[in-house]
Amino acid sequence: MHLVAFGLNHHTAPLAIREKLAFPAETLPSALASLVGSHAAREAAIVSTCNRTEVYCAANDPDAALAWLAAFHHMDAAELAPYLYRLDASSAARHAFRVASGLDSMVLGETQILGQIKDAIRVAEHEGTLGTMLNGLFQRTFAVAKEVRSKTAIGASSVSMAAAAVKLAEQIFPTISELKVLFIGAGEMIELVATHFAARNPSCITVANRTLERGEKLAAQLNGNAMLLSELPESLARYDVVVSSTASTLPIVGKGLVERAIKARRHRPMFMLDLAVPRDIEAEVAELNDVFLYSVDDIANIVEVGREARQVAAEQAEVIIRERVDEFLGWLKQRDSVPTIRALRDEGERIRRHALDAALKQLAKGEPAEQVLEALSKQLTNKLLHPPTQALSQARGDEQDALIDTIARLYRLNRSDV
Template identity: 60%
Template sequence: MQLFAFGINHQTAPLSVREQVAFNVEGMENALRDLVENGAAKEAAILSTCNRTELYCNAAKPEQAIDWLAQYHHLPRKDIDPYLYTLPREQAVKHSFRVASGLDSMVLGEPQILGQMKQAVRQAEQAGTLGFLLHKLFQRTFSVAKDVRTQTEIGANLVSMAAAAVKLAERIFPSISEQSVLFIGAGEMIELNAVHFAARAPKHITVANRTLERAQTLARRINGTAITLTDLPEQLAQHDIIVTCTASQLPILGKGMVERALKARKHRPLFIVDLAVPRDVEAEVSELSDVFLYTVDDIAEVVKDGLDARQSAVKEAEVIIDSGVSDFIHWMESREVVPTIRALRDQAERNRRHELEKALRLLAKGEDPERVLDAMSSGLTNKFLHAPTHALNQVHGDDREAFLEVIHRLYHLQSEE
């Protein structure tokens, strides 16, 4: 079993690189099947969020899977190599546990990543790329993450991405209650932000989404109105705060659209938080006057609030994780000897049947049963001891000493003084 993980995250790669290797939710299952059918991996699961793109694989040659990632996104391998981390076996297990527990997140202890990992596992199951090894890995991952979150204070004093967005908005506007807020998208991240902003009772809330029905569902929860993405050019200027997070592969808000909105607003400030990867807002928008544009990476400083209070829990969490890693590696090692045990038993069974058939033939001829049984037991003994005896006679030097030790341990032999 060749378990390994590789990818990039907010610690190793800037947003401009992360968005190039992000996977669209709609295309995830096809990507997984392509990875396995091309022979780059026997099993695979892909975790793709705003902060990371990671692949967990059971593959004989990790390099083939990394090559596949670059080729799938039409990128030269050299463009992503400087940002990649590759984690074999034990390191992959520990990384999976730490990610699910929130120890590797931009927001230390944040709980959303656990749900995102569970979604990645569901997608792999649906694509048929989650085999025995990865199923066991993630099953254990979720168990360890539960222990970390229930037995430590890793989630205490948590400042979420949504809370950070509100804090940033309050730096620009004295009171959110006097502003109009626009949410673009209707996924989990937008829902979290909508709840936080709605708690500040803004003057007006609008939800824009590709499908009007989903926008209406969220809008009803936060006492807002719903529009479609096609309404954005006309509606944008009416809002002071914009939070966007969609799965679009292309920008939703271009420089031209924002420029027109600013002109209509007579250059009143426009605060935009883009939590999407790939980005929903063209990077050039940040160059416009009167626009305060923040990306996922820009949130980093704000979410450090409360970090010190959670650092003491990290050591406790690492102890739980290390114990879980040891248990999982022991399980993997025990599984790796199964084929050898099966082959050994098969050979012993063939020897047993051979001697039994010989004994039955002799009994059928009327031979003395006692002599037949003695011959059968001698035959079995000789066959069982032939391989180790022959091997022992063939080894020399240091190998002989090591082999002798194995033989003594295997057959519980007492060394003669």
Template identity: 60%
Template sequence: MKLIVLGLNHHTAPLAVRELLAFGPHELGGALQQLVDCPGVHEAMIVSTCNRTELYCNADSGAELVRWLAALRHRQPDELDGYLYLFEDHDAVRHAYRVACGLDSMVLGETQILGQLKDAERSARDAGTLGVLLNGLFQRAFGVAKDVRSQTRIGAASVSMAAATVRLAERIFPSVAECRVLFIGAGEMIELCATHMHAQRPRAIAVANRTLERGEKLASALGGEAMLLAELPQRIHEFDVVITSTAASLPIVGKGMMERAIKARKHRPVFMVDLAVPRDVEPEVSKLEDVYLFTVDDLAEVVREGLESRQSEAALAEAMITERIDEFRQWLAGRALVPTIRELRDHAERIQRKELERAKKQLASGMAAEQVLEELARQMSNKFLHTPLAALNAAQGEQQAELVDTVRRLYRLHELD
């Protein structure tokens, strides 16, 4: 078993590259099946968020993973050079643990990534691409994350992406309470942003979603209204703050739509935050006057607030991770022994069955029970000792000395000296 992690994140790749390699929920199952169909790939799990895309695999080599990822997005592998990182074995374990604990996130110590990892693990399990290695890794990663949360204050002073959105809005408008706010999408990130924004008591709140039912559920909790995405061109001009995060593969809000909206607003400013990867808002919108468009990467400066107070807690978390990596090594070593242990047991049971059958036949022929037992014990002893004794006699020099030491330790002969 060889654990490999191939990926890119907000540290290694700009937003334009991250959205190129992102996976939407609708394509995840098919992608996982394609991945495990690649030569040398035995297990696979894909994590895709606004800040990272990562392949966790039990595979023979990372080169095959790079080729698969590049081909899937119609690129040459060398086009991804400089953006991708690749970890193997224990480095891969450390990376997985750090991601689960929020130590590799844009917001140090944030908790949302843990839920995203659990969703990715569930998707791989449903697709049938999760095996012993990845299951063992992530069950332990989730346990490490839980302990880090309970035993450190890593997330105590963190500024979430949702809270950062509110802070940025307050830099554009004197008071969010005077604003009309539109949320596009109804997923987890939008719910988090909506909770923070709702606490500021804006003048009006609306939720635009692909399906009205889900949009209505969130809007009802916020005391707002729901609309369909198809209504955006006619209504987006009504809102001062627009926050979007959907799983759409193409932009929902284009430059033309916002040009008409600004004209209808008589050039009153609009604050927009696009938290989606791939982006929901065309990048050209940022060039329009009176539109203040921010992406996930633009929020980095705001979310760094409180970082210093979390660094000491991060050091404690890193120490905990190092300790847990040793535990994973022991588990993995134990898993590697399983085939040998199974074969050794099978070998012993074959000898046992054969000699027991011989003893039964001897008893049936009238041989004395005491004599049968003595013969059974002698034969089993000889059969069990035959292979190690033959190996000792055949070995020479340094190899023989090593075998002697191994046999003495296996049979604890030193305790009899």
């Protein structure tokens, strides 16, 4: 069984492709069940964020698992091929360690990705698709991320995407305190961004969500108010800033809706930030005058601040990761020998039981115990030494030399005496 990882991220694929391959949270359980149920993989875990979709699996046929990914999203494998990476055990471990440590993120050193990976692993564990191999990989992944954080300054001076959202808005409007801000969605990303905006004391904060209860809970933390998504058409024009991040598979805000809102605003500018993958706001909205629409990829330059200082820490982190990858590969190699060890012990137990049964029968017949024990010891010795002895006597040339070295090491024999 092979450990493999494959997927795409912000380095290899544009947003238009990433959103096609995303797994919304509500689809993850069924996707994992489909992958393992199709026998394309024995174990599976899926990490899907705004910047990446990655499948980690233990599979007998990695090609079948890769084909499953395209089929699940109703895409042509050839269309995906230019954007996908496929990693073997060594590369998959290194990649997982780097991602969890924030070395592969748009924001070098950011910490949110670690929580997202842990969430993904909890789902896989709950669905029963996290076996021994993947559990071993991700337990080490979390340990490596912790070690990198504690031994390097990888997270120092980082500008999060949430903070970058505020910086973008400040480039368009003179002050946040005079703005009305609308957040669409009530998940973790929205909560992070909303917290940064709330610190600037905007004149109004509103959370629009599919369920009012969850929206009200977040709004209460921000001293704002909540509304249902269905109220957007009548309310959108009131807001200067709109930040959206939901798990919807289809756009929530269309070009026509924004066009009507801008007209009602008498063309006062509107800043819109779409952090969702797939996107919540139709890309065509960017064509409208007085609308400043940004996606997750558009804020990359802003989050580069402080990257040079963190790069030194990243190099230190890479050293730690290389060492931990070697340790993980050693663990994998040990696992390869487990079936042989189990079979060897089973064979030894079979020989022991057979010899013991024979000895018990002899004792039952009244034969002397010393004589029975002597026969038992000889039988066990002969049975256990017969396979290596026979192999040695039948081997020739290099094979015989190799066997002699192996047996000498196994039985701790002095090589000069054999």
